[in-house]
Structures are given as structure tokens and as C-alpha cells.
Amino acid sequence: MSTPQPATPNPSTAISVQAAPFRLDWSARLMLFAVLSAIFLAAMDQTVVSTALPTIARDLHGLAHLPWIITAYLLTSTVCLPVYGKLGDLFGRKRLLQIAILIFLAGSALSGLAQSLDALVAFRALQGLGGGGLLVSAIAAISDFIPITQRGRYQGLVGAAFGLATLIGPFLGGFIVETLSWRWIFYINVPFGALSLGIIGLAFPARKKTPTPPLDLIGGLLLITGLSALVIFASVAGSTHALSGSGPWFLLAFGIGALIAFALVENFHPEPLLPLAFFRYRTFTLSVIISFFVGLAMLGSLSFLPLYLQDVRGFTPTDSGLEMLFLLFGMLGTSIFSGRWISRTQRYRAFPVFGTLLISVALGLLSTIGLTTTLWHIDGMLVVLGVGLGMTMQVLVLSAQLSVEQKHLGVATATASLFRSMGGTLGVAGFGAVFAHFIGGMSLSDTTAGLAYQSRIVQALHVDFRVAAAVSLGAFGCAWFLEEMHHLLARRSTISDDDSAG
Structure with missing residues (x-):
């Protein structure tokens, strides 16, 4: 496998900072709107549930495992990030965004229909699997239609959308719980997600078909396993389990071992999930x-x-x-x-x-x-x-x-x-x-x-x-x-x- 080598910057190749005025055409504006709305949707769902937790606990009679409603989403949305990032580079961001939105909407609808806390945790995990892909694919998609010299301007909008969504989430969750039902915290995602899905299908160009490269399945499995073990260790070790027990430490060692194995595998795969170079x-x-x-x-x-x-x-x-x-x-x-x-x-x-x-x-x-x-x-x-x-x-x-x-x-x-x-x-x-x-x-x-x-x-x-x-x-x-x-x-x-x- 050939590895990229850092090149020494040559002053003669310096790029002029005097770029021509940049304007988004209508198609790029639609894509930007779709990307920002997708980022807002995924980021808001990380916090919108927090104010509804007491109501959900009373309704589903599951106070003991209540934190896992949030943890399940954060776990799956975190560990899937590298996989979505690599697949987007290989197969195009449009397809990945559409798949992520569909998974996110399925998880949202099922979470609203959940009749037990265990079911809600499982559906939240599914929702996070789509939400993580939605977030990272949308952020990367900006780089596909914004010139590199203008990218900072629009990355600033991404930061604004992410911050706004994170802080609006608890307020929106409280309002929905008080006026409708906690189930509408999840149902409300469906129309907004469907709108983003339609705009992405309309505005984003289809990627030309290319030969399918070999997928790093073993590396992906090891990375997801290692990250999952670390996230679960972090979630339970400091809250529900004493660190004096052997269980959390075994989980930590298992996660570290999986990540070491992942690093070894990546050195030999022709298309590594995360090039260590x-x-x-x-x-x-x-x-x-x-x-x-x-x-x-x-x-x-x-x-x-x-x-x-x-x-x-x-x-x-x-x-x-x-x-x-x-x-x-x-x-x-x-x-x-x-x-x-x-x-x-x-x-x-x-x-x-x-x-x-x-x-x-x-x-x-x-x-x-x-x-x-x-x-x-x-x-x-x-x-x-x-x-x-x-x-x-x-x-x-x-x-x-x-x-x-x-x-x-x-x-x-x-x-x-x-x-x-x-x-x-x-x-x-x-x-x-x-x-x-x-x-x-x-x-x-x-x-x-x-x-x-x-x-x-x-x-x-x-x-x-x-x-x-x-x-x-x-x-x-x-x-x-x-x-x-x-x-x-x-x-x-x-x-x-x-x-x-x-």
C-alpha cells in the first residue's frame, strides 16, 4: 500500500489570497440549506430528549435505565463516524446522506411508538446510527461544492447551526412535552427529515459510477468494537459501577486491545478506513x-x-x-x-x-x-x-x-x-x-x-x-x-x- 508523504511547502507554489468574488448559485444554495438543516436536525436530537426524561420514566416505568436513552444515541452516533466518513469518500456524500436520513427517520418513528424503555433504548441506538452519519456526511458535503479558499466562511455557519441546535434542543423538548406528548419529540423529526431528503435528492448531483474498491470490513469491525467498549466504559464506570470491580476494567482492556488490532490491520489494507499515515x-x-x-x-x-x-x-x-x-x-x-x-x-x-x-x-x-x-x-x-x-x-x-x-x-x-x-x-x-x-x-x-x-x-x-x-x-x-x-x-x-x- 502506498502511503501519502508530507510534501515540503515551496514558496514558489504559494497560492494567492486574492480570489475572485464567490457567489453560490441556486443549486449550491439549496445544497447548503439541506446540509445546514441536516446538521441542525442531528445536533438537536442529542439534547432534545433531556428535558423529557422524567416524563418518559413515568410513562414507561423504567427509571433505573433512563440514562441509556441518551447514552444509546451518543454511543452509536459516535462509533459510526469513521465508517460514514470513509464510505462518503468512496461512494459520494449524496447516497450516504440519503441512507443516513432514512435510518434516522426510521429510528425517530420507532422511538415515538416505543411501548417499553428497552425498546426505546434500542430505537434510540438506531436513530443515533443515522444521526452520526447525517452529521459527519453533511459537514463533509460542504467541501464538495464550496471552493477551498471559501470553506472557512461556510464552516462558520456549520458551527453556528450546531451550537444553536444544541442549546435549542432542551427548550423545544420541554415545550413539546408540556403541549403535546414526549412521543412528538421523535415524530417531529419525520417531516423535517423528509424535507431534507427531498432537497438532497433534487439539488445534489449524482456521483459517476466507479469501480467498487475493497472495503475495510475487518478494520471497521475492530474500530467499532473498540470505540463501543471505550464509550460504554466511560458511561458506566463513573456512574453505576464502582471502579473497584473487574468488569469495567476488563471492558477498557478489551476496547484498547481492539483498537491496537485495528491499527495493525490498517497498515496492510489497500483502502484503510483511517489511513494512519x-x-x-x-x-x-x-x-x-x-x-x-x-x-x-x-x-x-x-x-x-x-x-x-x-x-x-x-x-x-x-x-x-x-x-x-x-x-x-x-x-x-x-x-x-x-x-x-x-x-x-x-x-x-x-x-x-x-x-x-x-x-x-x-x-x-x-x-x-x-x-x-x-x-x-x-x-x-x-x-x-x-x-x-x-x-x-x-x-x-x-x-x-x-x-x-x-x-x-x-x-x-x-x-x-x-x-x-x-x-x-x-x-x-x-x-x-x-x-x-x-x-x-x-x-x-x-x-x-x-x-x-x-x-x-x-x-x-x-x-x-x-x-x-x-x-x-x-x-x-x-x-x-x-x-x-x-x-x-x-x-x-x-x-x-x-x-x-x-
Whole structure:
């Protein structure tokens, strides 16, 4: 198997940043609308269920396994990312998007019809299998019809759509539960998904038929097995099982073993699911590492802030959700601005550098909150955190894409998304274990331990935010070594010239 070799950028091959004005035609606008709506749909479904969980538990009589309604979706949507990324590169994004939407809609409809919690968990897993493919294929699809010099602008829109969907989900879920039924949380996906399916069929061009390459079935099975074991370990070890038992550690060892076997298999397959030679590219490797750090710090720490707002400050669930809108305000504007700036200047490196620094500062200041911290302090830090995330998240996807050839865009997109998702999953589990250590069996309903319970929540948050800030500082250090955009463009041009000559 021939492996791609990093080419040394040649100043003579530098690409001019003075590009002609770019306009989307009607077909490209339809494709962009379909892509953004698909991203919004898949991202929103990761959080829309959260506010409906108590109602679902009462209706289906299954409180004990309730967290698996969310975990099942996150598990399947995470482990399928590399498979969708590779298949999209081989067979075209249009077909993969259509398949992913159909799976997602089937899972949504069946979830709404579920009559038991076990059935709902299974159907949520099916829904996640479509949702993960929908998300990564849609993000990669932008690169198929947007020129490389303009891609940053539209990746910023992707970040805005993702952030908006993530924060709107809990509000929409609460509204639907109060006015209709929790089942409509899933049914509502059907008309929107059908609309996206129709637009994709109309606007996306069909890919020309090409010989079917050999599929990396063994590698795919090993990767899915290894990732599944790690996600399940992270989900159960910090919550329902004590780490002193042998079961979680056996699961962890099994997952690591499967991933080691996957790495060995990839070295010999002619069309590997994830070419390990990509990790020889400095910017690609740094992009996925920083994505992992950002996912761990963001999801791991922020997941428990609503608990503080509700049980310490006395907020209602709706009010605590509104408080998180300050994060959205910072994220949306910066994500769109950074994308436009990158497209205009052809430079992006400053955004992850300053973005990860702002994330570190915001998390560090959030680690000082107490029982009576003023809300303007919390709100201000959430805005700063949102600004940092808006400068970082989608830019890292762009840098990973720029590090590889055009034909590998799906793999690059999926890998960056996978590492961010895995970081978030491990972060939630690890920081959840911290909360379990501090709080134990205490609760706010225990009147004899009310103040002690609130104090321990604050102590746990201090530890979580400090660890998250330290992790973000690690991402800040890595960001300094990213290559600038014009160097990556020059290397891509050199690789393309070598391929043409060959």
C-alpha cells in the first residue's frame, strides 16, 4: 500500500489570497440549506430528549435505565463516524446522506411508538446510527461544492447551526412535552427529515459510477468494537459501577486491545478506513488532539453547571436553560465572523490559539463560583467561553480537512468529529465520577444535609472546572504549532502536481 508523504511547502507554489468574488448559485444554495438543516436536525436530537426524561420514566416505568436513552444515541452516533466518513469518500456524500436520513427517520418513528424503555433504548441506538452519519456526511458535503479558499466562511455557519441546535434542543423538548406528548419529540423529526431528503435528492448531483474498491470490513469491525467498549466504559464506570470491580476494567482492556488490532490491520489494507499515515501530518494530528481536549473540557465541565443553577441557586429547569443562552450568544457571532475572516484572509491559525486561551480563562474563572456568586460573573464567563468555542470548534475541522487531499475529506472530517465526541464522552464520565465522589448519596430533598449538599456541589464544580481549564491550556499549547493556511494550501498543490505527473 502506498502511503501519502508530507510534501515540503515551496514558496514558489504559494497560492494567492486574492480570489475572485464567490457567489453560490441556486443549486449550491439549496445544497447548503439541506446540509445546514441536516446538521441542525442531528445536533438537536442529542439534547432534545433531556428535558423529557422524567416524563418518559413515568410513562414507561423504567427509571433505573433512563440514562441509556441518551447514552444509546451518543454511543452509536459516535462509533459510526469513521465508517460514514470513509464510505462518503468512496461512494459520494449524496447516497450516504440519503441512507443516513432514512435510518434516522426510521429510528425517530420507532422511538415515538416505543411501548417499553428497552425498546426505546434500542430505537434510540438506531436513530443515533443515522444521526452520526447525517452529521459527519453533511459537514463533509460542504467541501464538495464550496471552493477551498471559501470553506472557512461556510464552516462558520456549520458551527453556528450546531451550537444553536444544541442549546435549542432542551427548550423545544420541554415545550413539546408540556403541549403535546414526549412521543412528538421523535415524530417531529419525520417531516423535517423528509424535507431534507427531498432537497438532497433534487439539488445534489449524482456521483459517476466507479469501480467498487475493497472495503475495510475487518478494520471497521475492530474500530467499532473498540470505540463501543471505550464509550460504554466511560458511561458506566463513573456512574453505576464502582471502579473497584473487574468488569469495567476488563471492558477498557478489551476496547484498547481492539483498537491496537485495528491499527495493525490498517497498515496492510489497500483502502484503510483511517489511513494512519495521516498522523504524520503535524496539523492533522494537532487538529484531532485539540478537538479531543476541547470536547473533554467543554462537555465534561458544562454538563453539571445546570445542577448548580437548579440545586444551589434555586433556578427552575427552564431558567437554567435560559442561563446557558449566554454561551450561545458568544458562540454564534464568533463562529460566523471567524469563518468570514478566514475566507477573506486565508489565515486561520490565530483563531484556535486565542480561542483555546479564552476557553482556559473562562473555565478558570468559573472554577471560583460559590454559593452566592453574582449572576453577571457567571453570565460573563459563559459569553467568553462561547466566544472561545466559536473561534475553535469548526476551525479545527477545517484545519484537519486542509491537511489531507480532497479525496480524503470525509475521513478527515469524521476523525476530527470522532475525537471531539470521544473527548466529550470521557469528560462527562470522568467529571461525573468527581461529582459522585463529592456528593455520594446526598440530595437536596435531604433537609438535614441541604447546605452541605450545596457546598459539595460547589466543591465538585471547582475541581471539574480547574481540570477542564488545565486541559484547555494543553490545547492552547498545541494550537501554537498548527501550520498556517497558506502552507497547507501550498502542500496540497504540491501533492496534486505530483499525482498529476505520476
